[in-house]
Amino acid sequence: MSVPNAHFTTLQGAYDVDLMEVTLRIRRYAGDGSRAETQSYTVEVPTTATLLDALDAVQNTRDGTLAYRKSCRMAVCGSCGMRMDGGAVLACKTAMKPFVDAGHVVTVSPMGNLPVIKDLVVDMTPFWQKVHAVKPFLDSSDVDPPEREWRVTPKQAALISKESLCIMCGCCVSECNSMESDPDFLGPAALAKAYRFVGDVRDGDTRNRLKDLSGAHGIWDCTRCYFCNQRCPKGVDPRDAIAKLGAEAFREGLTRDEGAKHAKVFVSSTYRGGYLRETELVPKTIGPIGAITQIPFALQLARAGKVPNPLSPHKAKDNAEVKRLWKLLEAQTPTTRERAARGDGAGA
Amino acid sequence: MRAAIEAKRCGVDVAVVSKLHPTRSHSGAAEGGINAALGNATDDSPESHTFDTVKGSDYLGDQDAIEIMCHEAPGDIFELEQMGAIFSRAADGRLAQRPFGAAGAPRTVYSADITGHVLIHVLFEQLVKHEVTVYEEFYCTQLVVDDGRCAGVLAWDIVRGGVHAIEADHVILATGGVGRMYYGTTNAFACTGDGMSLAWRAGVPLKDMEFMQFHPTTLKSNGVLITEGCRGEGGYLRNKDGERFMARDAPNAMELASRDVVSRAEWKEIADGRGVDGCVLLDLTHLGAKKINTRLPGSRELALDYAGVDPIKEPIPVRPGAHYHMGGVDVDIWGESIIPGLWAAGEAACVSVHGANRLGGNSLMETITFGRRAGRAAGERVREEGDANARIEAGVVADEERRLSALLRSDGGERPGVLREELAKSMYDKAGVFRTEEVLQEAREKVHELRQRARRLHLQDHGTLFNSDLVQALELQAMLECADCLVTGALARQESRGAHSRLDFTERDDDRWMKHTLATYDDGEVRLDYKPVTVTRFEPVVRSY
Numbered sequence: 065m066s067v068p069n070a071h072f073t074t075l076q077g078a079y080d081v082d083l084m085e086v087t088l089r090i091r092r093y094a095g096d097g098s099r100a101e102t103q104s105y106t107v108e109v110p111t112t113a114t115l116l117d118a119l120d121a122v123q124n125t126r127d128g129t130l131a132y133r134k135s136c137r138m139a140v141c142g143s144c145g146m147r148m149d150g151g152a153v154l155a156c157k158t159a160m161k162p163f164v165d166a167g168h169v170v171t172v173s174p175m176g177n178l179p180v181i182k183d184l185v186v187d188m189t190p191f192w193q194k195v196h197a198v199k200p201f202l203d204s205s206d207v208d209p210p211e212r213e214w215r216v217t218p219k220q221a222a223l224i225s226k227e228s229l230c231i232m233c234g235c236c237v238s239e240c241n242s243m244e245s246d247p248d249f250l251g252p253a254a255l256a257k258a259y260r261f262v263g264d265v266r267d268g269d270t271r272n273r274l275k276d277l278s279g280a281h282g283i284w285d286c287t288r289c290y291f292c293n294q295r296c297p298k299g300v301d302p303r304d305a306i307a308k309l310g311a312e313a314f315r316e317g318l319t320r321d322e323g324a325k326h327a328k329v330f331v332s333s334t335y336r337g338g339y340l341r342e343t344e345l346v347p348k349t350i351g352p353i354g355a356i357t358q359i360p361f362a363l364q365l366a367r368a369g370k371v372p373n374p375l376s377p378h379k380a381k382d383n384a385e386v387k388r389l390w391k392l393l394e395a396q397t398p399t400t401r402e403r404a405a406r407g408d409g410a411g412a
Numbered sequence: 413m414r415a416a417i418e419a420k421r422c423g424v425d426v427a428v429v430s431k432l433h434p435t436r437s438h439s440g441a442a443e444g445g446i447n448a449a450l451g452n453a454t455d456d457s458p459e460s461h462t463f464d465t466v467k468g469s470d471y472l473g474d475q476d477a478i479e480i481m482c483h484e485a486p487g488d489i490f491e492l493e494q495m496g497a498i499f500s501r502a503a504d505g506r507l508a509q510r511p512f513g514a515a516g517a518p519r520t521v522y523s524a525d526i527t528g529h530v531l532i533h534v535l536f537e538q539l540v541k542h543e544v545t546v547y548e549e550f551y552c553t554q555l556v557v558d559d560g561r562c563a564g565v566l567a568w569d570i571v572r573g574g575v576h577a578i579e580a581d582h583v584i585l586a587t588g589g590v591g592r593m594y595y596g597t598t599n600a601f602a603c604t605g606d607g608m609s610l611a612w613r614a615g616v617p618l619k620d621m622e623f624m625q626f627h628p629t630t631l632k633s634n635g636v637l638i639t640e641g642c643r644g645e646g647g648y649l650r651n652k653d654g655e656r657f658m659a660r661d662a663p664n665a666m667e668l669a670s671r672d673v674v675s676r677a678e679w680k681e682i683a684d685g686r687g688v689d690g691c692v693l694l695d696l697t698h699l700g701a702k703k704i705n706t707r708l709p710g711s712r713e714l715a716l717d718y719a720g721v722d723p724i725k726e727p728i729p730v731r732p733g734a735h736y737h738m739g740g741v742d743v744d745i746w747g748e749s750i751i752p753g754l755w756a757a758g759e760a761a762c763v764s765v766h767g768a769n770r771l772g773g774n775s776l777m778e779t780i781t782f783g784r785r786a787g788r789a790a791g792e793r794v795r796e797e798g799d800a801n802a803r804i805e806a807g808v809v810a811d812e813e814r815r816l817s818a819l820l821r822s823d824g825g826e827r828p829g830v831l832r833e834e835l836a837k838s839m840y841d842k843a844g845v846f847r848t849e850e851v852l853q854e855a856r857e858k859v860h861e862l863r864q865r866a867r868r869l870h871l872q873d874h875g876t877l878f879n880s881d882l883v884q885a886l887e888l889q890a891m892l893e894c895a896d897c898l899v900t901g902a903l904a905r906q907e908s909r910g911a912h913s914r915l916d917f918t919e920r921d922d923d924r925w926m927k928h929t930l931a932t933y934d935d936g937e938v939r940l941d942y943k944p945v946t947v948t949r950f951e952p953v954v955r956s957y
Contacts, residue, residue: 067916072683072846075731077690078596079837081633095877112633112718124829128872128881136600138636138714140529141436157717181571182878188433201537202496212450213493215505221498228498228523228530232435266496 081110086118086160090130091173095182102171103127109160115172116144116155119184132184139297142231145238146184147173152235154297175238177247190247191234194254199273202261206268220265227260227305229298236292236302248281252292252302255283259305262312274313283309284323325349335390338380342372413535414780415584415747415757415787420542422791427545429552429567429578431602431883435536438588438600439758439779442528443639443710445510445520446780447773448485452502453509453518458482460516463950465774468514468670469767470910471926471952472620472945477745477763479948481774481781488780489521497534499523511644512772514670514957520773525639525710528776550576551883552606554812555583555614555754556804562753563802565610566812570883573876575813581800582790585611585741585756586783590894591624592832592887594734595840598630598637607760609890611741612897616749617930617941619762621739621894622901625770625911626845628674629694630733633718638694638711638730640772642723643667645707648695649678650727651686665957672769672911673957675732679845682731691729700724732845736775738766738911739898742930747786753800755790757783764928767945768910820882824868828884831862831869835888835895838862843899848916856899863892897931900938905929922952 087106107121116134123130133143137156144155148170155172163170178186204214236252243249250258258277261267277283283306292302310327313319319328326349333341346362347355365371372378380386413434420426428434449456461482466473493499493507500508500522512520523530539546550567553575557563564579587607591599612618628649629638643649649667651657661677662669669677678692696704696711701724704712708723715721715728740762747755747763758779765778794800835858842855866888873881907921908914930941 067848067850069680069846069915070848070850072680072915073844073848073851074841075596075679075682075690075844078731078840080690110633112720114634114718117634123880124827124833128827128829129875131878131880135432135436135602136438136441137634138441139717140441140526141432141438141600143432143436159717185571185878192433196540201541202494204494209494212490213499213507216501217505218501218503220505221501224498228533229526230533231440231529261496264496264498266494 081112083108084111084113084161084164086113086164087169088118088122089169089171090122090183091171092130092183093174093180095180100173104169111161113160114156115148115153115158115160115170118160119155119172131182140231142233145175145233145235147175147238152176152238152295154233154235157297175234177237177240177243178234186234188234191232191237191253194250195232195257197250198254198258198261198277199269200257200261202264202267203269204266214266216265223265224260224263226300227256227263230256230260230300231298233297235295235297236300239291239295241289241291242285242287246281246285249285250277250281252286252306255286255309256300256302256305259309262309270312271316274309274316274318277309278313278318278321278324282321283313284321284326322349334386336383337378338383338386339378341378343374413532413539414783415586415755415790416544417535417538417542418784418787419584419791420544422788422795424791424794427547427578428539429547429550429565431549431551431570431606433548434539434546435532436602437532438603439776440529440532441598441600441637442531442776443525443637444512444641444644445522445527445773446489446531446776447512447515447519447771448489448521448777449482449517449519450486450489450507450509450521452506456517456519458485461485461519464514464516465765465771466767466950467955468769468771468774469765470769470920470955471922471950472623472764472767472909472928474764474767474946475948475950476946477765480745480785481765481778484781485777488777488784492531492534492780495534495538497523498530510641511668513640513643513668513674514665514771515773520644522641524706525641525708531776531780547578551886552610553816553886555610556808557614557751557754558803558805560752561800562751564804566804566809568816568882568886571878573879575809575816577804577809579802579804581794581802582753582755584747584786584790585754585760586758586779587760589737589759590891591734591737593835593839593891593895593898594624594844595833595836596630596632596731596733597635597836598627598733598735599635604887605890605894606887607756608741609893611749611754611756612893612931612933614751614754615933616751616754617742617932618894618897619739619742619928619930620764620768620901621737621897621931622899622905622929623738623768623911624734624843624898625671625736625738626675626732627735628671628678628732629728629730630735631714631719632689632691632729632731635733636714636718637733637735638714638728639708640671642694642696642708642711645703646699648698649674650693650695651681652688652693653686657681657686657692662957669957670769671735671772672913675845676913678730678732687731688729691731693727694723694730695727696723697725697727734840736766736770738762738764738768738770739901742928745785746789747782748789753802755786757786768912816882819869819885820871820874820876820879822869822871825870826865826868827870828881828888831866832884832888832891835859835862835891839895839898843902845913847902847912847914849903852899852903856896856903859892859895859899863896866892896938900940901929901931904940920955926952
């Protein structure tokens with residue numbers, strides 16, 4: 065029997081693609097405590113291939129023992145965070161063609177700041193523990209829920225739109241400088257998650273959240289290196305979230321942490337004199353008694369010529385411009401307390 | 413996760429077992445939205461939602477189940493919102509709603525084009541809040557049925573290795589779909605039909621497996637989906653001559669016709685030589701940068717990353733790809749299967765809400781509503797009946813350990829990845845958008861050949877630490893079983909209905925085929941039975957858009 069339009073069954077040209085050769089150097093960890101070895105693999109992949117496609121080609125055709133995580137291959141599940149040439153990337157979002165064209169062989173290794181299990185697979189347990197530590201769920205238990213939805217204006221919703229993009233891949237944590245020296249630092253992912261609730265007009269636990277986040281290993285322990293912003297594959301900008309948490313903590317009067325005091329001196333000192341008075345910084349951050357204990361260190365610095373004259377601090381000739389800028393910033397800072405917000409219709 | 417939260421609320425001991433961390437599951441990739449007749453944008457009603465869904469299903473959906481979903485959907489949406497879901501808002505602060513294919517009103521609640529992402533994260537937040545235990549990166553290898561009722565699962569610890577017995581009076585399968593059996597698919601690598609295969613091997617029928625929905629707008633390079641929201645926001649589909657070809661097949665709904673209709677129209681354009689490099693063109697350029705950047709930022713990012721195209725400036729080449737499996741584990745309106753204590757929800761299940769074709773925005777809704785219902789029903793059953801004392805005998809565990817350690821050592825010569833690719837190409841070529849007896853027969857023979865060859869696998873990784881080779885071998889077995897059910901059902905169904913389009917039987921045949929297919933395990937083979945469709949209010953009429 066001849067069937068009309070039988071040619072419709074199979075899509076012609078479905079598998080026609082241009083191919084290229086790509087070489088990967090992969091740091092391989094056996095997971096038994098032995099040292100990592102670097103292995104090179106050359107595979108043929110489509111010109112549109114990502115790093116993940118290249119790894120799949122290695123695993124399917126060259127070496128089935130290679131271990132890495134993957135699932136969605138569209139940058140939303142957060143499984144395939146790893147390092148390429150020393151910086152964290154999502155393998156599925158990293159096109160290989162530019163490297164092939166440039167004749168550059170990339171080196172792939174597991175993410176940093178997390179224990180390695182095998183090859184490119186890291187133990188995410190510490191990552192998730194920190195997320196759990198920021199009470200990662202909405203708490204609106206202080207008020208009765210509305211019958212339908214909470215009213216949230218698009219402007220209010222926009223306060224947390226960047227943080228809502230986070231896929232928990234760990235790329236920011238991998239590159240976090242603070243975490244390298246303080247493994248207990250909450251870190252950029254957990255703090256961005258925290259801001260997702262602090263900035264949510266539906267959440268009623270802001271003050272307690274900020275209190276907890278202002279303590280040791282919290283928002284003030286970030287070194288502001290911005291590597292998290294740079295490496296985030298989703299545009300979450302965790303450092304910006306940490307800055308917003310700091311601003312909110314100030315607004316709540318939560319300034320007892322040394323980090324908060326430190327930031328405060330920066331602001332007040334530049335406001336008054338147009339310059340940072342570095343000699344004020346230490347006593348005002350850690351208190352007069354703490355400052356005395358730091359005198360030997362200060363003398364050391366002074367001998368090395370690193371201390372400005374404390375008796376005649378820098379002062380700008382005219383710091384009116386600084387003051388104008390300061391006021392402008394004050395006016396523009398997105399006050400999450402536009403949040404008064406919650407009163408303006410929430411639950412209507 | 414929705415089921416686990418609800419069961420936990422009943423005060424029972426609950427754990428989630430998943431081969432991925434819960435936020436890595438493929439629901440997170442859903443882009444466009446979730447349908448509920450809230451009436452926020454224009455007048456709407458659950459009745460209208462019900463009718464659209466029945467019609468969309470090509471009258472194969474069970475109307476009692478559809479009514480339940482459409483009436484309970486608004487309450488579920490408000491609950492998700494109050495859990496903290498970050499939805500897009502209208503100017504007055506209420507939930508915004510956008511138009512979607514084959515819907516009588518703008519009824520799709522959304523979060524830009526990352527709706528699944530915000531939902532999966534809000535559910536995980538609730539999992540943390542409710543202190544539900546999670547066994548992550550455990551692959552379930554077997555459902556244990558003891559004395560006719562569910563006793564739990566056996567699971568392989570992917571990270572450390574080893575078989576674990578997880579005893580449970582009730583097991584709810586929420587393992588998603590099986591799109592990976594197709595070469596062109598929107599589905600994640602993880603979508604390998606594991607739960608369907610577990611249920612099938614335990615003796616539960618799989619229902620309507622021949623109905624695989626092809627999404628009309630997927631990228632050629634890796635199958636990634638470009639949301640229906642693009643067309644909802646006004647995008648056009650054009651052929652190589654720039655013509656809006658939907659005018660021929662759906663002159664009224666145009667690009668917003670039902671997905672099966674749009675996929676067929678595209679497939680014909682390409683097969684008849686009016687495509688561009690095996691694709692048609694999704695044109696958003698007339699929408700402007702502002703609209704694209706605020707309403708469809710994720711789609712723009714995907715087009716840039718995986719097609720090298722900026723949709724603000726030029727159209728995106730797209731083609732149909734396997735997207736959503738209407739078929740699944742045969743369950744009732746509470747999610748329970750024929751084995752007491754075994755339940756299923758979401759894409760793994762077939763209630764059936766979607767019938768022969770699912771409407772965009774209905775899958776997230778189904779998974780929430782029926783996930784909640786299954787969790788509630790199972791939780792209450794435990795409360796009423798007390799501990800059923802599920803026990804998994806040591807011998808059962810030992811047998812599974814022997815089976816898996818034999819698989820680990822296997823060196824038969826067939827690589828799992830090679831067989832997987834052969835399966836995927838065969839299914840895409842011969843069990844795709846258009847089918848005939850001839851190609852389906854070829855597909856079936858291929859599946860049988862691959863099932864034989866899969867008994868002689870060769871694993872390169874013999875270790876127990878994060879062994880991807882082993883997991884892929886297990887996934888391959890699940891996919892092959894699902895594929896066998898699919899092609900066997902498709903070969904038998906001599907009509908065209910919804911996503912199942914036969915070139916040799918081009919009409920819908922309600923007299924012979926308005927019935928559900930049941931594919932049951934019969935000594936390793938597929939046995940077919942049928943059962944009637946539940947009709948409450950809507951008698952079948954010709955479906956046109």
